[in-house]
Amino acid sequence: MTRSWLRPASLDAALRALAAETPPRLFAGGTDIFAAEAFRTAWGQPPDGDTLDIDAIPGLEGIEKRDGVWRIGARTRWAGIRDASLPAFFDGLRQAAGQVGGPQIQSRGTIAGNLCNASPAADGVPPLLSLEAEVECASLSGTRNLPLNEFILGNRRTALRPGEMVTAILVPDRTASTRAAFLKLGARRNLVISIAMAAATLDVVNGRIIKASVALGACSPVAVRLTALEADLVGLAPGEAAEAVTADHLSGIAPIDDVRASADYRREAAAALLRRLLAAMAETMLTEAA
Numbered sequence: 478m479t480r481s482w483l484r485p486a487s488l489d490a491a492l493r494a495l496a497a498e499t500p501p502r503l504f505a506g507g508t509d510i511f512a513a514e515a516f517r518t519a520w521g522q523p524p525d526g527d528t529l530d531i532d533a534i535p536g537l538e539g540i541e542k543r544d545g546v547w548r549i550g551a552r553t554r555w556a557g558i559r560d561a562s563l564p565a566f567f568d569g570l571r572q573a574a575g576q577v578g579g580p581q582i583q584s585r586g587t588i589a590g591n592l593c594n595a596s597p598a599a600d601g602v603p604p605l606l607s608l609e610a611e612v613e614c615a616s617l618s619g620t621r622n623l624p625l626n627e628f629i630l631g632n633r634r635t636a637l638r639p640g641e642m643v644t645a646i647l648v649p650d651r652t653a654s655t656r657a658a659f660l661k662l663g664a665r666r667n668l669v670i671s672i673a674m675a676a677a678t679l680d681v682v683n684g685r686i687i688k689a690s691v692a693l694g695a696c697s698p699v700a701v702r703l704t705a706l707e708a709d710l711v712g713l714a715p716g717e718a719a720e721a722v723t724a725d726h727l728s729g730i731a732p733i734d735d736v737r738a739s740a741d742y743r744r745e746a747a748a749a750l751l752r753r754l755l756a757a758m759a760e761t762m763l764t765e766a767a
């Protein structure tokens with residue numbers, strides 16, 4: 478079978494290609510695609526058909542603020558996020574960017590590829606959930622924005638419609654005092670799939686938390702916001718936050734047993750990770766205030 482490699486030079490040309498009856502597979506950094514293809518080849522399954530490489534489309538890479546919203550182009554690579562000079566509320570996302578695979582993967586893999594692959598262990602999802610990010614999806618019929626928690630529907634399932642692609646991730650601006658962080662638990666430091674990961678964004682005014690967004694990944698088919706914990710954190714001093722985490726706050730997660738960890742271990746690790754994350758954030762805020 479002949480397979481074509483399409484490399485359109487405009488978004489419009491890409492969207493026209495995606496509108497075909499048999500659309501090509503969209504290809505960004507290829508780090509998830511090549512890994513999946515290696516498995517398919519090993520199992521004797523046929524490769525995918527045509528490929529739509531989005532590398533030559535202008536305007537899909539980079540981070541900028543427009544009208545109070547931060548726009549991260551779909552093709553922005555993890556290395557670009559890791560090394561960007563951004564306000565402190567992006568620290569969690571930047572920490573995650575520096576832990577996706579290793580430096581080689583970070584220089585190829587893109588933020589939208591991570592979300593569209595929709596792995597339960599995608600490191601980009603918890604920090605973006607805690608930043609209340611939206612996903613901009615474009616097709617020939619126009620553009621729509623979906624909150625990230627409505628974009629990822631399940632393991633390897635997204636709300637992308639036929640003919641659509643992601644063009645950007647949108648993050649609402651926050652105050653200068655908003656702080657964010659990310660922690661990942663894996664069997665080693667680099668090139669490892671998360672056993673669990675946690676991200677939090679805290680708004681603190683006069684020494685009290687006035688808003689908290691906390692997300693947990695790799696402990697359910699889709700990363701989740703811990704809304705009960707978020708509510709209980711409001712009104713506390715940052716230094717009291719870690720102790721506020723209880724087993725009840727994790728009652729909504731559904732961890733699985735797999736080669737990396739048992740469900741019971743994941744549940745315990747998740748609670749420990751959250752406490753460590755919140756304690757580290759409080760420590761950082763204390764140091765900044767000193």
Ligand SMILES: Cc1cc2nc3c(=O)[nH]c(=O)nc-3n(C[C@H](O)[C@H](O)[C@H](O)COP(=O)(O)OP(=O)(O)OC[C@H]3O[C@@H](n4cnc5c(N)ncnc54)[C@H](O)[C@@H]3O)c2cc1C
Pocket residue numbers: 502503504505506507508509510511512551552576577578579582585586587588589590591592593594598599600601637641642643644668669670671
């Ligand atoms: C060795 C190795 C280590 C890794 N370690 C980690 C890790 O620690 N943490 C982690 O989270 N991930 C990890 N990954 C997975 C991967 O690197 C990331 O998910 C990466 O962000 C994927 O981006 P990509 O551009 O390479 O996606 P691609 O492989 O190009 O695409 C992935 C999927 O998304 C779709 N897609 C891509 N861009 C768009 C778009 N704009 N619109 C619509 N659909 C789109 C593609 O069609 C495909 O289905 C690792 C992968 C490898 C090979």
